[in-house]
Amino acid sequence: MFVVFAVNGLALGSWASRTPALAAQVHASPGVFGLALLGASAGMLAAASVAGRIIERAGARVVVAGSTGCAAGSMVLVGFAPAVPLLAGALLLIGMSVGMLDVAMNVAAVAVERRIRRPIMPEFHAGFSVGALAGALAASLAAGHGWSPGRHLTVAAVVAVAALLPVIRAVPGSRPEPTEEAAPGRAPIRRPVLWLLAAVALCSAIAEGASSDWSALLMTAERGVGQGAAALAFAGFQLVMVLTRLAGSRAQRRFGPTRCLAAGSVLAAAGLLAAATIPVAAAGYLGFALAGAGLAASFPLALSLAGDAGKRGDGTGGEREIGFVTAIAYTGFLGGPPIVGGIAQVTDYGVAFGFVGLVAALILPAALGARRARQREAAALTAES
Structure with a gap:
């Protein structure tokens, strides 16, 4: 499963890192190119919204294989797109493919957790981060050697498929067996615990x-640093996130998911607020490193807990619950950066990141609320039986 997550990250890191070359290839202004990029986000959100039901019927393995193949083909289309409308359409396809793959791989990861009876979701998400970093580094090398987006993304697509083939049989869920239906009135949209995990x-x-x-x-x-030095803030954020995810499963087993989410929320909020308010470059680097550590487990743990909330008596289930939480989370990736940019436009980046720090702090009450909601559900089911 680590390889599957890495393949997904590789796909994202490969095409997202070539946006300057893609914009030049289709002769798009920044505003027009930004609208084309919305195709990818829209595709991811649309696919995540229906992925759970598709995975319930076809199995995670089939969806992982199919969506990876579609993503690879879409990468080639993105690389050779000659005009903005065609690029937007290709980005819509790759967004849909990656969105479907994202839900399927998380469903499969939850199945692995159930099989081995220990939490390892953060380690799988570390694979995604490693793949994204590898894709970005490869894109940098390709651009430095003058490779066109078409040539580069074709090679990246072949590598992604070749990496998946040896491990696809190990992905759980090839032939879903008939399982008991969820209890009446248990649709994800009606469950407070899932709304809180989505938060x-x-x-x-x-x-x-x-x-x-x-x-x-x-x-x-x-903070007045140069562009090269400024890039180290993001690099530090990603590196610390990867390292924390690799160690996250051990912390989860020792302290439990809710405590890990609470501690991560405090750490991320403190780091972001320090980066926003302390007018020293070193505080910015340290703050983003702390944010990477604090946010590392939040997304994977939310999906793991969503899968657990959808677990049925026979040990299956969770597909629709993971899809529900993922779809809502994608609205954050879609709308968050523009909101931050808008705040920075009317104030400054310090105020904007102060807002982001407060958003990170909200993970704490949401995690505590999700635990209480899950306890209430368990008590209600016990009373009914």
Whole structure:
């Protein structure tokens, strides 16, 4: 499963890192190109909204294989797109493919957790971060050697498929067996615990997206560092996030998911607020590193708990619950960065990241509320039986 998550990250890191070349290839202004990029976000959100039901019927393995193949083909289309409408359409396809893959791989990861009876979701999400970093580094090398987006993304697509083939049989869920239906009235939209877990994932997505997209601009505009040095803030954020995710399963087993979410919320909020308010470059680097550590487990733990909330008596289930939480979280990746940019436009980046720090702090009450809601559900089921 680590490889599957890495393949997803590789796909994202590969095409997202070539946006300057893609914009030049289709002769798009920044505003027009930004609208084309919305195709990817819209595709991810649309796919995540229906992925749970598809995975229930086809199985996670089939969906992982199919969506990876579609993502690879879409990467090639993105690389060779000659005009903005075609690029937007190709980005819509890759967004749908990656969105479907994202839900399917998390469903499969929850199945692995149930099989081995220990939490390892943060380690799988570390694979995604490793893949994204590898894709970004490969994109940098490709651009440095003068490779066109078409040539580069074709090679990246072949690598992604080749990496998946040896491990696809190990992905759970090839032939879903008939299972008991969820209890009446247990649709995800009617369950407070899932809304609260979605709030955890949403706040995490907003904070993570803002840190990825705006950290370098905060460092250059407010702390006076050069562009090269400013990029180290994002690099530090990602590196600490990967390392924390690799160690996250051990912390979860020792302290439990709710305590990990609460501690991460406090750490991320403190780091972001320090980066926003302390007018020293070192505080910015340290703050974003702390934010990476604090946010590392939030998204994977929210999905793991959503899968657990959907677990049936026969040990299956959770597909629709994970899809529900993922879809809401994607709205954070879609809307968070523009909101931060708008706040920065009318104030400054310090105020904008102060807002992001407060959003990260909301993970704490949402996590505590989710635990209480889950306890109430369990008590109600016990009373009914």
